[in-house]
Amino acid sequence: MQIEGKNISFRYHERMPWILKDVSISIEEGERVGLVGPSGYGKSTLMRILSGYLEPQEGSVRLDGKPLPKKGISPVQLIYQHPEKAINPRWKMKKVLEESGMFREEVMEALGIERDWLNRYPRELSGGELQRFCVARSLFQGTHFLFADEMSTMLDVITQAQIWNLMLKEVKERRLGLLMVTHNAELAKKVCTRIINLKEINHIGENGNGAG
């Protein structure tokens, strides 16, 4: 499978400046790609567009040449910094995992998810505990691409390593495509097979494309 963003331009409002202009990017399954660029430059925005959470004003996102499916659990899974925003606050964690069909014992164990947490609501867990559920959920059977947006920034070093070890094992075994944003150059070097600098593929400011 291949995911492709073609000639994407985006701004949050028509009175605001373009953030992305004519950005094209393509990732194959089995690739592990690091997306780098200055803070506030549009990395998260591009990830949200590529995973179908935001519609670009221009251009399109294609999964093997077709639009992203609108129904069911997406084959493109986004994990981001704020797990509390990604999980239904009214569901207990058991239901969250069941809904995704992700109830694999070895994943729970590898992520250090404790049995007792399953009967809690999201507000009754810490950010790090909740993020483990987001990771578990993202690894469901139908996932082909995983997008990780600074997902481990808020976690302690041991939890970060635990989560990345499991993610990488799954990504490699299942030949998932991985796109990750991180400010941790060491981590990127260890994980990625390719690095994309958003500055090099974003045509903002060229031919009068800047603010306006």
Ligand SMILES: Nc1ncnc2c1ncn2[C@@H]1O[C@H](COP(=O)(O)OP(=O)(O)OP(=O)(O)O)[C@@H](O)[C@H]1O
């Ligand atoms: N919902 C929103 N409404 C309006 N502007 C937004 C919104 N989300 C982000 N922005 C702006 O869009 C620009 C790009 O933000 P984005 O989060 O994509 O950057 P980033 O490269 O991921 O940054 P960082 O590395 O700091 O996380 C920033 O100037 C930000 O302030």
